[in-house]
Amino acid sequence: MPPMRAPVAQLALAWPLAKRDILARYRGSAGGLGWALVAPLLMVAVYALVFQGVFKAKWAGDAGGGFGYALRLFAGLIVFTSVAEVATRATRLMQDNANLVKRVVFPLELLCLSLVLQVAVHTLLHSGVLALLMVAAGEGPRWSWLGLPLAVAWAIVLQLTLALLCASLGCYLRDLQHLVPVLMSGLLFLSPVFYPSSAAPEALRWVLAANPLTAPIELARAAWFGSPFDASVAWAQAPLLVLLWLASRWLFRRLRPGFADLV
Numbered sequence: 001m002p003p004m005r006a007p008v009a010q011l012a013l014a015w016p017l018a019k020r021d022i023l024a025r026y027r028g029s030a031g032g033l034g035w036a037l038v039a040p041l042l043m044v045a046v047y048a049l050v051f052q053g054v055f056k057a058k059w060a061g062d063a064g065g066g067f068g069y070a071l072r073l074f075a076g077l078i079v080f081t082s083v084a085e086v087a088t089r090a091t092r093l094m095q096d097n098a099n100l101v102k103r104v105v106f107p108l109e110l111l112c113l114s115l116v117l118q119v120a121v122h123t124l125l126h127s128g129v130l131a132l133l134m135v136a137a138g139e140g141p142r143w144s145w146l147g148l149p150l151a152v153a154w155a156i157v158l159q160l161t162l163a164l165l166c167a168s169l170g171c172y173l174r175d176l177q178h179l180v181p182v183l184m185s186g187l188l189f190l191s192p193v194f195y196p197s198s199a200a201p202e203a204l205r206w207v208l209a210a211n212p213l214t215a216p217i218e219l220a221r222a223a224w225f226g227s228p229f230d231a232s233v234a235w236a237q238a239p240l241l242v243l244l245w246l247a248s249r250w251l252f253r254r255l256r257p258g259f260a261d262l263v
Contacts, residue, residue: 018117076193090166112163147223164248
């Protein structure tokens with residue numbers, strides 16, 4: 001198969017799996033896919049009320065008051081929640097698809113791609129809501145929105161990396177399904193979601209520099225709002241992300257022969 005057709009063929013094979021799981025997730029609920037929109041909006045409202053209403057948090061350079069803070073918070077949460085969901089669900093990905101794992105002829109990497117596609121559907125819906133809210137607030141559309149594909153591509157590579165890593169290790173280390181959600185909850189406050197990296201205290205700067213979520217969150221927010229972006233973080237994290245992605249692919253293929261015996 002020609003190199004350019006291979007990714008397209010993988011997407012074509014993974015999408016039916018993703019569609020099946022999306023439909024199964026909301027089957028029987030009155031709200032259906034609408035719950036994918038309600039839940040994050042409620043979360044943004046609560047966080048904005050606490051941080052902006054109680055702690056009087058402000059975003060540097062934002063004149064939009066509480067609503068402007070909520071929009072920037074939403075932009076960061078879209079990236080963070082997508083990555084967190086992939087990492088959390090990937091720890092049980094092989095176990096939850098045991099019937100497919102036991103079929104040796106099935107390319108198990110497609111399960112990871114399918115998971116990323118499922119999350120991408122929700123991310124697209126959330127991004128559409130954010131775009132409408134920004135237009136209603138008079139903050140869009142902007143020319144900087146042309147930079148959104150780069151932020152999306154960065155986040156997807158990170159999601160694929162974590163999916164491969166957590167899915168392969170999750171078969172051998174069952175405690176990961178309990179550990180990863182706890183780690184992601186703590187990482188939420190160590191990522192530039194509620195604040196820009198420039199507003200972080202000096203003691204937290206090195207944590208943000210090492211956090212793989214910093215670059216895609218800041219890049220997405222810069223694209224959404226046309227704010228300055230510190231390219232030094234991206235230049236430092238980009239090669240590390242590529243190396244980690246290659247390492248996760250190697251680890252997945254190395255551990256794959258034992259999956260069928262462990263699920």
